[in-house]
Amino acid sequence: MNHALLPSPLGPIALSFDAGALTGLYFDGQKHQPTLETLGLRCDHDPIAVRMAALLDRYFSGEAVELDVPLALRGTPFQQQVWAALRTIGRGRTSTYGELARQIGSPAAVRAVGAAVGRNPVSIFVPCHRVIGRDGSLTGYAGGLERKQHLLRIEGAVGPAAIRSMAGQTARP
Numbered sequence: 001m002n003h004a005l006l007p008s009p010l011g012p013i014a015l016s017f018d019a020g021a022l023t024g025l026y027f028d029g030q031k032h033q034p035t036l037e038t039l040g041l042r043c044d045h046d047p048i049a050v051r052m053a054a055l056l057d058r059y060f061s062g063e064a065v066e067l068d069v070p071l072a073l074r075g076t077p078f079q080q081q082v083w084a085a086l087r088t089i090g091r092g093r094t095s096t097y098g099e100l101a102r103q104i105g106s107p108a109a110v111r112a113v114g115a116a117v118g119r120n121p122v123s124i125f126v127p128c129h130r131v132i133g134r135d136g137s138l139t140g141y142a143g144g145l146e147r148k149q150h151l152l153r154i155e156g157a158v159g160p161a162a163i164r165s166m167a168g169q170t171a172r173p
Contacts, residue, residue, distance in 0.1 A: 003039035004049035021072035082116035
């Protein structure tokens with residue numbers, strides 16, 4: 001495994017990659033972020049790092065971009081199922097933990113879905129920032145609620161939750 005460090009408008013981003021696939025994208029200080037020492041050698045000029053830098057530049061400039069590098073997400077089968085469901089939430093849209101639980105066929109597993117969302121290893125492109133509370137509030141985000149609001153704003157999120165939160169009402173931690 002290798003890693004790269006990239007700048008962003010929301011602070012440094014650490015990428016991890018292995019065998020030509022992206023395994024992680026973490027904001028500096030994000031919960032559950034592995035230490036750089038555990039991510040292997042630093043390779044900022046690896047083809048995946050270069051491609052991700054270009055994608056992130058386009059994303060942060062407001063462009064709708066699709067992840068076009070392979071993913072190799074490491075997690076339990078349940079986490080994998082939740083992370084796959086996250087990838088179905090379109091840009092500018094939001095979903096709730098309950099909706100995700102129903103989507104994966106486990107409607108009673110809302111808390112477990114929340115835990116899996118919180119352990120998402122690839123911020124932005126496995127869009128856990130698009131998940132909100134059932135009452136429409138912005139709830140926890142491993143990268144911090146200010147980053148979550150910024151990402152939703154970049155994407156032009158729609159719906160009462162995003163509009164209410166971005167209009168200055170307090171988001172829940």
